[in-house]
Amino acid sequence: MKLLEVAVIPGDGIGKEVVPAALEVLNAAADVHGGISFRFDSFPWSCDYYEQHGKMMPEDGLQTLQNFEAVFLGAVGDPARVPDHVSLWGLLIKIRREFQQVINIRPAKYFRGLSSPLLRPNDFDLLVVRENSEGEYSEIGGRLHKGDDEIAIQNAVFTRKGTERAMRYAFDLARKRRGHLTSATKSNGIVYSMPFWDEVFKDVHKDYPDVQTTSTHIDALAAFFVTKPQVFDVVVASNLFGDILTDIGAAIMGGIGIAPAANINLNGKYPSMFEPVHGSAPDIYGLGIANPIGQIWTAKMMLDHFGYLELGQHLLDVVESVTYDGIKTKDIGGSATTREVTSEIIRRLQK
Numbered sequence: 147m148k149l150l151e152v153a154v155i156p157g158d159g160i161g162k163e164v165v166p167a168a169l170e171v172l173n174a175a176a177d178v179h180g181g182i183s184f185r186f187d188s189f190p191w192s193c194d195y196y197e198q199h200g201k202m203m204p205e206d207g208l209q210t211l212q213n214f215e216a217v218f219l220g221a222v223g224d225p226a227r228v229p230d231h232v233s234l235w236g237l238l239i240k241i242r243r244e245f246q247q248v249i250n251i252r253p254a255k256y257f258r259g260l261s262s263p264l265l266r267p268n269d270f271d272l273l274v275v276r277e278n279s280e281g282e283y284s285e286i287g288g289r290l291h292k293g294d295d296e297i298a299i300q301n302a303v304f305t306r307k308g309t310e311r312a313m314r315y316a317f318d319l320a321r322k323r324r325g326h327l328t329s330a331t332k333s334n335g336i337v338y339s340m341p342f343w344d345e346v347f348k349d350v351h352k353d354y355p356d357v358q359t360t361s362t363h364i365d366a367l368a369a370f371f372v373t374k375p376q377v378f379d380v381v382v383a384s385n386l387f388g389d390i391l392t393d394i395g396a397a398i399m400g401g402i403g404i405a406p407a408a409n410i411n412l413n414g415k416y417p418s419m420f421e422p423v424h425g426s427a428p429d430i431y432g433l434g435i436a437n438p439i440g441q442i443w444t445a446k447m448m449l450d451h452f453g454y455l456e457l458g459q460h461l462l463d464v465v466e467s468v469t470y471d472g473i474k475t476k477d478i479g480g481s482a483t484t485r486e487v488t489s490e491i492i493r494r495l496q497k
């Protein structure tokens with residue numbers, strides 16, 4: 147029996163509702179598999195924790211997490227109580243950075259049983275590789291003066307190492323999928339970093355002559371995600387572009403509540419972290435109607451990461467069958483609760 151030790155951080159808002167749902171599903175999946183079991187250690191690090199301790203996690207929080215094989219996280223943020231740049235940078239982005247989770251992979255695909263806002267959604271199945279350690283999300287800059295003369299400067303940082311790393315990861319994935327990679331650029335407007343991004347993309351492509359590529363400006367690309375998502379296989383994007391594109395990817399599936407994500411540590415020195423695309427949804431927290439699918443599909447990505455590809459695929463097929471049969475939460479057109487969707491997924495998984 148293989149024991150998988152996972153650190154769990156439900157975080158804020160609906161993270162506290164969808165994470166327990168996904169853990170139940172993971173336990174059911176482990177039973178179905180027969181050869182694995184999970185040990186979940188839960189940490190209450192969140193905006194509640196911040197109000198009591200003045201920080202989002204204890205000083206030795208990262209050391210604690212380092213002993214686990216993966217981190218399973220819900221969402222961070224409760225903007226009515228703690229400013230987002232304090233809560234996200236104190237927990238979520240801190241873990242991503244310190245654990246060198248330099249890549250964020252976020253799939254989007256046509257999901258049976260969901261009514262996509264696209265009129266006739268073709269059978270799209272794409273995956274965004276988001277650079278997760280630098281780019282537009284960089285702590286370089288500052289604020290100066292007050293009042294009318296106030297200035298804020300925010301620098302975007304693109305290193306050859308970080309850029310190339312994300313691109314190689316994306317080319318490798320494209321090779322394992324349908325052999326096509328799109329690069330999200332904006333070299334017509336952003337004069338230093340994006341021409342550099344394009345150059346690195348061309349350089350790396352030389353090592354992957356079998357992969358077909360396209361470079362598309364982010365504005366047009368955003369529109370194409372809506373008008374013709376079926377043409378995309380793998381898309382590689384900088385930190386901010388990837389963040390925005392993957393909310394669009396979620397929207398064209400039918401809703402942000404189902405979109406999964408994985409923050410990948412490539413060098414094996416630290417655990418990877420699995421957390422869905424959506425945030426803490428304070429507007430629906432406590433109502434019992436949060437869609438658990440994003441978190442459960444994220445659990446499937448964690449199973450893939452552990453090497454249980456078949457079990458992961460089975461879980462996703464089960465989730466899709468439940469959606470297809472109309473057992474859905476309100477955000478995607480149904481009337482079921484978080485509990486009802488979770489129970490039905492577990493029941494079918496056990497069959």
Ligand SMILES: NC(=O)C1=CN([C@@H]2O[C@H](COP(=O)(O)OP(=O)(O)OC[C@H]3O[C@@H](n4cnc5c(N)ncnc54)[C@H](O)[C@@H]3O)[C@@H](O)[C@H]2O)C=CC1
Pocket residue numbers: 160164220221222223224225230234238402403404421422423424425426427428429430435436437438440477
């Ligand atoms: N990775 C993370 O932990 C992220 C955290 N956040 C944080 O979350 C808080 C809220 O941010 P928002 O911009 O409102 O984004 P959000 O993703 O929390 O919510 C956007 C909209 O989608 C809906 N929604 C999201 N997940 C859902 C689910 N599972 N089921 C049903 N409906 C769902 C919400 O009700 C809301 O109307 C902020 O503090 C923000 O910083 C936002 C995005 C990512």
Ligand SMILES: CC(=O)C(=O)O
Pocket residue numbers: 234389423
């Ligand atoms: C913070 C955020 O929106 C994200 O990482 O997706």
Ligand SMILES: [K+]
Pocket residue numbers: 219220221222421422423424425
């Ligand atoms: K999240």
Ligand SMILES: [Mn+2]
Pocket residue numbers: 389390393423
């Ligand atoms: Mn986001």
